[in-house]
Amino acid sequence: MRVAVLGAGSWGTALAALIARHGHHTVLWGRDAAAVAMIDQGRQNTRYLPGIVLPDTLRATTDLAAALHDADLVLVVVPSHAFADTLRALAPHRPAKAGVAWASKGFEPGSGRFLHEVAAEVLGADVPLAVVTGPSFAKEVAIGLPTALTVHSDTPAFAQCVAEVLHGPAFRAYTGDDMLGAELGGAMKNVLAVATGVADGMQLGLNARAGLITRGLNEMLRLNRALGGRPETLMGLAGLGDLVLTSTGDLSRNRRLGLALGRGQSIEDAVREIGQVVESVQTADEVMRLARRHGVELPIAEAVYAVLHGEMTPGEGLRQLMARERKAEYPGALFG
Numbered sequence: 272m273r274v275a276v277l278g279a280g281s282w283g284t285a286l287a288a289l290i291a292r293h294g295h296h297t298v299l300w301g302r303d304a305a306a307v308a309m310i311d312q313g314r315q316n317t318r319y320l321p322g323i324v325l326p327d328t329l330r331a332t333t334d335l336a337a338a339l340h341d342a343d344l345v346l347v348v349v350p351s352h353a354f355a356d357t358l359r360a361l362a363p364h365r366p367a368k369a370g371v372a373w374a375s376k377g378f379e380p381g382s383g384r385f386l387h388e389v390a391a392e393v394l395g396a397d398v399p400l401a402v403v404t405g406p407s408f409a410k411e412v413a414i415g416l417p418t419a420l421t422v423h424s425d426t427p428a429f430a431q432c433v434a435e436v437l438h439g440p441a442f443r444a445y446t447g448d449d450m451l452g453a454e455l456g457g458a459m460k461n462v463l464a465v466a467t468g469v470a471d472g473m474q475l476g477l478n479a480r481a482g483l484i485t486r487g488l489n490e491m492l493r494l495n496r497a498l499g500g501r502p503e504t505l506m507g508l509a510g511l512g513d514l515v516l517t518s519t520g521d522l523s524r525n526r527r528l529g530l531a532l533g534r535g536q537s538i539e540d541a542v543r544e545i546g547q548v549v550e551s552v553q554t555a556d557e558v559m560r561l562a563r564r565h566g567v568e569l570p571i572a573e574a575v576y577a578v579l580h581g582e583m584t585p586g587e588g589l590r591q592l593m594a595r596e597r598k599a600e601y602p603g604a605l606f607g
């Protein structure tokens with residue numbers, strides 16, 4: 272297979288390295304000429320994956336048309352705020368045979384649209400589309416540690432094709448056909464990871480962490496039900512799996528944002544220090560937009576939103592969550 276990976280940050284580089292190691296002809300596209308030259312000739316992405324040696328066979332370019340030339344598969348791995356523009360840029364160069372998958376997590380900023388809705392609009396209804404998601408820190412994938420994720424598509428043969436390219440000795444790629452549920456899980460876990468980060472930053476203990484993860488999963492399931500996603504998707508790699516990883520693993524940038532806020536740092540300083548994309552900052556807005564539109568109450572996500580907007584302190588957010596009325600754990604059917 273000839274694979275074009277668009278986006279040369281930590282995740283795009285890690286996935287491109289994985290695919291190249293699996294023996295596929297792989298070209299990574301990035302916008303920073305110096306970084307791209309270092310990947311292509313120096314075999315390193317010094318900014319995003321320092322110290323990790325990339326495979327000799329991986330090519331990198333800033334020329335989008337060249338990256339897409341004769342590609343069988345396009346994998347988009349830019350931050351969600353750059354997703355629509357990247358699709359518009361790739362569309363004229365996409366070979367007719369190439370389906371488009373993405374590993375970005377989030378929504379279109381400002382509209383709350385899912386990335387699969389944006390992709391269908393920009394590329395047209397006939398192009399096979401797939402979302403790649405699940406618990407997967409780029410650094411661990413790049414150094415070859417065992418990982419499992421999932422590929423969801425409305426076109427089963429395309430999900431199989433993407434999974435086959437990713438699957439290998441240290442990487443299990445599962446498949447499914449619930450793009451909405453898979454995207455919702457990947458986006459929402461970033462917001463919920465901020466909440467557990469805040470609690471851990473405030474040293475509230477392991478009980479608080481487990482409570483937030485579990486009630487956070489409940490929030491995912493409630494919004495998912497209102498939107499028509501399937502609950503089992505959220506109980507799998509795309510939901511629970513990624514929520515646990517991101518809420519507990521210090522490699523997570525979203526968790527690290529929460530830790531910093533919980534310790535009293537400002538959001539601006541924390542994001543600057545992290546120095547990579549922190550999707551929750553925009554995703555919290557879009558999750559709350561969706562929740563309000565569909566009349567779903569999401570107290571944890573709402574508290575994260577309020578803290579990120581400076582409307583309350585982490586301490587006030589916690590007090591608000593603890594002061595909520597006592598209620599049944601599952602007031603309505605989530606799995607019906």
Ligand SMILES: NC(=O)C1=CN([C@@H]2O[C@H](COP(=O)(O)OP(=O)(O)OC[C@H]3O[C@@H](n4cnc5c(N)ncnc54)[C@H](OP(=O)(O)O)[C@@H]3O)[C@@H](O)[C@H]2O)C=CC1
Nearest residue numbers: 279280281282283303349350351353375376408409547548
């Ligand atoms: N890192 C991870 O472990 C995982 C990340 N993801 C998701 O993957 C997506 C990408 O994140 P990740 O690689 O981690 O982010 P990073 O912060 O590591 O890198 C971001 C990359 O995107 C590039 N970029 C930013 N804006 C644009 C733009 N407008 N057009 C083209 N390229 C752009 C940056 O280029 P430049 O350096 O020039 O600014 C950089 O190469 C996110 O949605 C994230 O949630 C999903 C699973 C795991």
Ligand SMILES: O=C(CO)COP(=O)(O)O
Nearest residue numbers: 405406407408523524525
């Ligand atoms: O999505 C991820 C792991 O699956 C990466 O999480 P962060 O964006 O919080 O680093």
